Amino acid sequence: MAPVVPVVRRSVECLPALSPAHLDFHHRIRHQIFVEEQGLFHPSDLDHHDGEPGVIRVLGLCDAVPAGTVRLFPLDTDGRLWQGDRLAVLPEFRALGLGKPLVRFAVATAGSLGGGEMVAHIQLANVAFFERLGWTKKGDVEVYVGIPHQPMAIGLSQA
Numbered sequence: 001m002a003p004v005v006p007v008v009r010r011s012v013e014c015l016p017a018l019s020p021a022h023l024d025f026h027h028r029i030r031h032q033i034f035v036e037e038q039g040l041f042h043p044s045d046l047d048h049h050d051g052e053p054g055v056i057r058v059l060g061l062c063d064a065v066p067a068g069t070v071r072l073f074p075l076d077t078d079g080r081l082w083q084g085d086r087l088a089v090l091p092e093f094r095a096l097g098l099g100k101p102l103v104r105f106a107v108a109t110a111g112s113l114g115g116g117e118m119v120a121h122i123q124l125a126n127v128a129f130f131e132r133l134g135w136t137k138k139g140d141v142e143v144y145v146g147i148p149h150q151p152m153a154i155g156l157s158q159a
Contacts, residue, residue, distance in 0.1 A: 010062055010096050014105035017059040017069075025066035026057045033088035040145045045086065049073055056109060060089070060102045067093035070102045072110055072118070082110035082118040082156070103133055111156035118156055121149035 017026040027046070034045040049055055052073060060068035068089035075081040084106045089098045110118050121144050122130050127137070130152050138153040 011064065012096075012098060012101050013061045013064075014058055014101050015061070016109075017057040022059050022066075023057060026059050026069045029059075029066065029069045029088050029090060030071075030086050032090065034086070037091075040147070049083075049085075054079075056106075058102060058105055058109075060098045060105075062093050062096055062098055065093075067096075068098045068102050070106045072106045074110075074113075074115070075119070079114050080116040082115040084110070084118050084120045087120075099129065100133065103130070107133075107154060107156060115156045117153055119151065119153045122152050124148050124150060127152070 015022075017023045030045050034040045035042065049071070050057075055071060055073040058070045058072070059066055060070070062068075069086060070084060070088075071086040072082055072084045075083050084103070087099065087102060087106075089102070107118055119138065120130070120135070121142065122135075124141070127150050131137075133154075135152045135154045137150055139151045141148045141150050143149070
């Protein structure tokens, strides 16, 4: 008979990164994933969106430990179209499923602020993950920061 393996439940929380400490964790996680691990940006992944009003930086906590991030912001003046980007989960937390709550938090937040649609550029390896969360392909594959990305969208009223 196989040994019984206890199921360990993890506490997952997603929240806007508002305090200086949470903002620091948000940016450090992004840097670790997009600059150090993936080499997509050099020397930093910070861009003009980080300084814009209306940008929402989200921190994902796993058992109260900063483990992931996502960023969202409106693309139009009436706040109907939103962009989600910089979804990043530290390697040691990827198997715990933090990506799904981060994406759902971003979608729910944009929807609660009157958004009608959210768009994102998704690395091809992650397209199926987003499709399972209700996102659909929107257009042809594009090259972004030197690698192929699939534009995708989700209706916020459906989320």
